[in-house]
Amino acid sequence: MEFNEKQIEILTVAEKLFADEGFDGTSVREIAQLAQVNVAMISYYFGSKEKLLEALVLFRIKSMKLQLENLLQENSSPIEKIEKLVALYIKRVYSNRCIYQILHFELSNKKRELNLEVFTQVKNDNLELLRNIIREGQLQGVFQQEVNIELLSSTIIGSLTHFHMNKPYFKELLHLPTEASYEHYVLTTFTTHIQKTIKALLTHEDN
Incomplete structure (x- = not known):
């Protein structure tokens, strides 16, 4: 639409x-x-x-699939693609945090039935594109074979959600007095931390 x-x-x-x-x-x-x-x-x-x-x-999520498709076709290494994917996820969720806040509330309180079939389909499409990026890295021997791909996006989004829900605490803890300094931290230091976390999950063998 x-x-x-x-x-x-x-x-x-x-x-x-x-x-x-x-x-x-x-x-x-x-x-x-x-x-x-x-x-x-x-x-x-x-x-x-x-x-x-x-x-x-639908309006807020429709462009994500195109961005992931473009990322998959890039002539870059699997590690670089994962770093860009994490940055993309964090930037989009942070920029569209209002809709995520609304969705979380509506899906958790179950006061009304929303027809979100299109939303579910787009999420499934995006998950398949993520799988393709991971498979590419596995075929090149960069990523380990035992990867719980389904939980990767939850790890990224869940970490950001927790951080943002505790915004006053982290702003004081990390000395981020302004909205600009907080946003800069999310899009730089926080993003780098999550990139390292996801790369560790993809490259370290399970014990």
Whole structure:
């Protein structure tokens, strides 16, 4: 599904409101007011608030597959590809942390059934691309054969989620007084740490 400029504007407003006020705490009227459209336009584009959330999820994840496909085709070593993959995951999750926050809440409280089949399919497609990168390294003898590929993305995203959920603690602990210094740390030092962690999982033989 391709989104036009007005749809993207509505989705962007909805994302911020959902993250700040919760899905239930946000009304379609409030979204319409901030996006400077009428409620009928939102209904025309998305049908319902639930469908708008589903569209928001799709909007935020649809480009990941293309980026992974491009990474797989790069003329670089498996180690370099893994380093770039980790940096890509962290940058995307950090940049789109609002939608991850919304999804975590919606999927954990199970108050409503969302049709996220497309989201699941894209995640499966992305997992297969990750498998292909790992297999390439295994065929070259760079990565060990016994790798739990399914848990690699959870290791990356879970580490970032924990770090961000404890943001006040880490900002004080690591002397990161501003938002800019915190973001810089995430995209540099934290990313390097996770890159080393994932490379260790891929290259060290199990005992």
